[in-house]
Amino acid sequence: MGAAARSLPLAFCLLLLGTLLPRADACSCSPVHPQQAFCNADIVIRAKAVSKKEVDSGNDIYGNPIKRIQYEIKQIKMFKGPDQDIEFIYTAPSSAVCGVSLDIGGKKEYLIAGKAEGNGNMHITLCDFIVPWDTLSTTQKKSLNHRYQMGCECKITRCPMIPCYISSPDECLWMDWVTEKNINGHQAKFFACIKRSDGSCAWYRGAAPPKQEFLDIEDPSTALSLSRTLCKHTMKLEAVGPGAVILQSSSKVIF
Secondary structure: OOHHHHHHHHHHHHHHHHHHOOOOOOOOOOOOOHHHHHHHOOEEEEEEEEEEEEEEEEEOOOOOEEEEEEEEEEEEEEEEOOOOOOOEEEEOOOHHHOOOOOOEOOOOEEEEEEEEEEOOEEEOOOOOOEEEHHHOOHHHHHHOOOHHHHOOOOEEEEOOOOOOOOOOOOEEEEOHHHHHOOOOOHHHHHEEEEEOOOOOEEEEEOOOOOOOOOOOOOOHHHHHHHHHHHHHHOOEEEEEEOOEEEEEEOOEEOO
């Protein structure tokens, strides 16, 4: 028997084994700035989970029942969404398929962003922005009321490593991973990307109404702190007016 003929049974066994072994599912999400999460969501609320149960949600194409987790919630405030309160939130039954686990009992408050399902219901996944309310900064909490909405026409581009550039004036570079190795850094906690009167977008610190046309950074001390880190990567700091600075790399404005 030739070598090719002897390898056929082995190949068949490997194929059969691969078919019989259970497939490992995984949930993978790209990091997004809180403002992006707000703008991408249909509904953004502050709420508590009161109870949960597993429910049937129709059948798949093979006739098997689709299970989901149903959370009954108590809505505290709606920042974005329909005119009616949200009563139930649905999610997948396992984190492997992006299901979300919330503490029940009505003691822990969350900021929950997700997709609308109608009739006072919404659907959430691990890729949505869902965090305990008390972990948000004061700026983030205030930005939910109006500031984030003002920047929904802007694009926030995450910078994974230096160098990185913007490709259009309506972009803001999100530098937290480069400067702090953390996606929940200073820009996520204290800044929003806002469209200016000339159509370009820039970072703005704080939640108060704009006091000037140029909104890149209101607090120069924060910019100076950030610049010290970025200067290690051939960046330079340029003052553009009282209380405002930009950082440049070559001819590209990146901050």
